[in-house]
Amino acid sequence: METINIEGLSYREINERLRATPACKLAGCRGQRFIGAGMGSGELTIEGVPGNALGAYLNGGSITVLGNAQDAVGDTMNAGEIIVHGSIGDAAGYAMRGGRILVKGDAGYRAGIHMKAYEDKVPVMVIGGRAGSFLGEYQAGGLIIVLALNGGRPVGSFPCTGMHGGKMLIRGGCGDAVLPDQVTARPAGPEDLEEASGHIRAFCGAFLYDMEDILKGPFTLVTPNSKNPYKQMYVMN
Amino acid sequence: MPGSLASEAMRPMHERSNGLGGGFAGYGIYPEYRDFYALHMFFDCRDTRKACEAFLKERFEIVRSELIPTRKMPSITGEPIIWRYFASPLPSVLKSLQLDEKEFVARTAMRINAGMDGAFVFSSGKNMGAFKAVGYPEDVGEFYRLEEYSGYAWTAHGRYPTNTPGWWGGAHPFTLLDWSVVHNGEISSYDANRRYMEMFGYKCTLQTDTEVITYMMDYLLRVQGLTLEEAAGVIAAPFWSTIGRKADAADREKRLYLRKMFPSLLVTGPFSIVLGFTGGLMALNDRLKLRSMVVGEKGDRVFIASEEAAIRMMEPEAENIWAPAGGEPVIVRVKEGAY
Numbered sequence: 001m002e003t004i005n006i007e008g009l010s011y012r013e014i015n016e017r018l019r020a021t022p023a024c025k026l027a028g029c030r031g032q033r034f035i036g037a038g039m040g041s042g043e044l045t046i047e048g049v050p051g052n053a054l055g056a057y058l059n060g061g062s063i064t065v066l067g068n069a070q071d072a073v074g075d076t077m078n079a080g081e082i083i084v085h086g087s088i089g090d091a092a093g094y095a096m097r098g099g100r101i102l103v104k105g106d107a108g109y110r111a112g113i114h115m116k117a118y119e120d121k122v123p124v125m126v127i128g129g130r131a132g133s134f135l136g137e138y139q140a141g142g143l144i145i146v147l148a149l150n151g152g153r154p155v156g157s158f159p160c161t162g163m164h165g166g167k168m169l170i171r172g173g174c175g176d177a178v179l180p181d182q183v184t185a186r187p188a189g190p191e192d193l194e195e196a197s198g199h200i201r202a203f204c205g206a207f208l209y210d211m212e213d214i215l216k217g218p219f220t221l222v223t224p225n226s227k228n229p230y231k232q233m234y235v236m237n
Numbered sequence: 238m239p240g241s242l243a244s245e246a247m248r249p250m251h252e253r254s255n256g257l258g259g260g261f262a263g264y265g266i267y268p269e270y271r272d273f274y275a276l277h278m279f280f281d282c283r284d285t286r287k288a289c290e291a292f293l294k295e296r297f298e299i300v301r302s303e304l305i306p307t308r309k310m311p312s313i314t315g316e317p318i319i320w321r322y323f324a325s326p327l328p329s330v331l332k333s334l335q336l337d338e339k340e341f342v343a344r345t346a347m348r349i350n351a352g353m354d355g356a357f358v359f360s361s362g363k364n365m366g367a368f369k370a371v372g373y374p375e376d377v378g379e380f381y382r383l384e385e386y387s388g389y390a391w392t393a394h395g396r397y398p399t400n401t402p403g404w405w406g407g408a409h410p411f412t413l414l415d416w417s418v419v420h421n422g423e424i425s426s427y428d429a430n431r432r433y434m435e436m437f438g439y440k441c442t443l444q445t446d447t448e449v450i451t452y453m454m455d456y457l458l459r460v461q462g463l464t465l466e467e468a469a470g471v472i473a474a475p476f477w478s479t480i481g482r483k484a485d486a487a488d489r490e491k492r493l494y495l496r497k498m499f500p501s502l503l504v505t506g507p508f509s510i511v512l513g514f515t516g517g518l519m520a521l522n523d524r525l526k527l528r529s530m531v532v533g534e535k536g537d538r539v540f541i542a543s544e545e546a547a548i549r550m551m552e553p554e555a556e557n558i559w560a561p562a563g564g565e566p567v568i569v570r571v572k573e574g575a576y
Binding site: 030031032033048049051052068070071087089090108109132133134156157176178 | 562
C-alpha cells in the first residue's frame with residue numbers, strides 16, 4: 001500500500017491525491033480537515049490526528065484511523081465504514097444516513113446526533129468505551145451501540161434528548177442518567193442482540209475483542225415510544 | 238516556554254480563523270518588571286499617544302516606555318502605534334481616591350478605553366502581556382516576535398468574527414489586570430451580562446461579546462472574592478434539574494446559592510474559554526458543551542486546545558488526552574514559587 005506523507009498539505013491537495021489512489025496510508029496527519037470527504041470507494045489508513053469532518057459525506061470504502069479522531073467524524077455519511085482505534089470527538093456520525101462507524105475508545109458529546117435511516121439505509125455506530133452527554137440527540141433512525149468495555153457509566157447526561165426514531169443498545173444501561181419521557185428502556189432480548197450481533201462481531205474483529213465476553217451483557221434497548229413524538233408539544237392532536 | 242510554541246500550535250488550526258484577528262497572552266514574560274503594571278496600548282496617532290502619556294504621568298510612575306517590538310510582515314497591515322509602559326500608580330493618587338492599586342488600574346483602563354478616542358489599553362497586568370492584531374494567529378505570533386518572550390503559561394486565539402467587526406481591539410485575548418480570556422463561541426446572554434456589569438463601572442467598548450467575560454471574571458474573582466470553581470459555577474451554572482438531583486446536600490446548596498446570587502452572570506450560548514491568571518489557567522465549556530475542548534499533558538506541562546491536533550503540534554508525545562465535560566472547569570496551577 002502506498003504511503004503519502006501529508007505533513008504541510010492542505011485538505012484540498014490531500015483529497016486530490018486520495019481520489020487518484022484507491023488504497024493508501026496517510027502519514028503525518030495533523031488536523032487536516034475533510035479527509036476522505038465524499039469518498040466512494042477505496043481503503044484509507046491514517047496515522048496521526050485527522051482533523052474535523054473526517055469522512056464527511058462518505059459514500060463507500062473504508063477509513064481506518066490508528067489513533068484518536070476529532071469532531072464530526074462521518075458527518076452526513078451515506079455508506080462505507082470508519083474505524084477509529086482510539087477515541088472520537090464530539091458529534092460523531094452527525095446526521096449519518098448509512099454506513100458504519102466503529103470506535104474502540106470513548107465518544108465525545110452528541111454521538112449519533114440526528115442519525116437517520118432511509119429504506120435499506122440503516123447507519124450503525126459502535127462505541128467501545130463510554131459515550132458523552134446527549135448521546136443520540138434528535139436520533140431519527142439507525143442503531144447506536146455503546147459497550148463501555150472499560151467500565152464507568154456508559155452514557156453521559158441527557159441521553160436520547162429529542163430521539164424519535166432508531167434504536168440504542170447499551171451494555172449495562174444508562175445508570176442514573178435520566179431518559180426523556182418519549183423513550184423507553186427495557187432489557188434487550190435475544191432477538192434484539194441478534195440484530196446487532198453482526199456489528200458487534202465487526203467491532204470484535206477490528207479491535208480483537210472476545211465476542212462472547214461482550215455478549216454476556218446485560219444490554220439495555222432504548223427506543224422512542226411514540227409514533228407521534230410531537231403530540232403534546234403545542235396542542236393535543 | 239517561548240511564545241512561539243503557542244504560535245506554532247495555531248498553524249494546524251488555520252481553518253478555524255479567517256484572518257480577522259489573532260492574539261496571545263503570556264504569563265511570567267516580564268520578570269525584570271514584575272512589580273509594575275505592563276500597560277500595552279494601541280494609539281491611532283502620535284498626538285493621541287502624547288495626550289494619553291500626559292494623562293498617565295499624572296497618575297502613574299512610569300519606569301519604562303517603549304514601542305512593542307514588531308516585525309514588518311506583508312500579512313499584517315494597518316497597525317496602530319503599539320506601545321507599552323511599565324508603570325506603578327502614584328501612592329498619593331491612590332490615597333486621595335481611597336482606592337486599592339488594582340481597582341485604580343482597572344478604572345484607569347476603563348476610562349481610557351471608553352473616553353479617550355484612538356487610545357486602547359489592551360493589557361494591564363503585572364508580569365504578563367497580551368499581543369493581538371488583525372491577521373491569522375500564526376502570523377500575529379511572528380509579528381510580535383513571540384519567540385523572544387519566555388513565560389510559564391500562554392494562551393492563543395484565532396478569530397473568525399461572525400457578528401462584529403474584525404479590528405485590532407477586537408482580537409482575543411481580552412484582558413483586565415492580569416486576567417485574560419480567549420473564547421470560542423458566541424454569547425447569547427451578552428447584553429444581559431453587559432448591563433449587569435455596567436452597574437459596577439465596567440464599560441464594554443471593544444464591540445464583541447468576549448470582553449464582558451473578562452470583566453465578569455474580574456468582578457467575581459477579585460471584587461467578590463469567589464474561587465475559580467465558584468466563578469465557573471456562576472457563569473456555567475448547572476441546570477436546575479441537575480442541581481436538584483445532586484446527592485451531596487452541601488454541594489446542592491452551594492450551587493443553588495451561586496445561581497440565585499448571580500443570575501445575571503449566567504453565560505448562555507456556546508463557549509469554550511481559557512482564562513489566564515497569575516499562576517495558571519482555567520478552561521471551561523458551556524454546560525451543553527457546544528464547543529470542543531481537549532486537554533493533554535506531558536511531564537509537568539498541561540495543554541488545552543479546541544483540537545487534539547494543536548496539542549500534538551506543541552507536544553507530539555502528549556499523554557492523557559481527554560475532553561472535559563460541559564461546565565466542568567479545568568484548573569491548572571503552576572507550582573508555588575515557580576512564577
